[in-house]
Amino acid sequence: xxxxxxxxxxxxxxxxxxxxxxxxxxxxxxxxxxxxxxxxxxxxxxxxxxxxxxxxxxxxxxxxxxxxxxxxxxxx
Numbered sequence: 001x002x003x004x005x006x007x008x009x010x011x012x013x014x015x016x017x018x019x020x021x022x023x024x025x026x027x028x029x030x031x032x033x034x035x036x037x038x039x040x041x042x043x044x045x046x047x048x049x050x051x052x053x054x055x056x057x058x059x060x061x062x063x064x065x066x067x068x069x070x071x072x073x074x075x076x
Contacts, residue, residue, distance in 0.1 A: 006074060006075040007056070007058075007074075007075045008072060008073060008074040008075065009032075009072075009073050010065075010070050010071070010072055010073075011028050011029065011031075011032050011070065011071040011072075011073065012065075012068070012070050012071075013028060013062075013068060013069040013070060013071055014068075015068070015069075016067055016068030016069065019062070019069065020062055020069055020071065022045060022046050022047050022049055023045070025047075025049045025060050025062065025071055026042060026045050026049060028071055029042075029049070029051060029060060029071070029073065033053065038053055038054055039053075040052065040053045043057070048060060048061065050076065053073075056075050057075070057076045058073045058074060058075055058076060059073070059074055059076045060072070060073050061073075061074065
């Protein structure tokens with residue numbers, strides 16, 4: 001059964017012309033964690049990037065949004 005109550009959040013990527021690498025995705029997630037004052041722990045730093053945030057496992061997926069790229073982090 002599909003779980004509709006999974007958490008997700010978006011991180012806007014500033015460079016609209018360059019597809020973000022795994023290293024860039026990790027840096028953007030770290031910036032988000034610092035700004036939200038939460039601690040994240042990376043499980044995999046290669047695509048797909050997975051990490052723990054608040055004791056829950058998240059997966060980062062890159063998508064196209066508003067003329068650039070966005071990083072969608074979804075609870076796994």
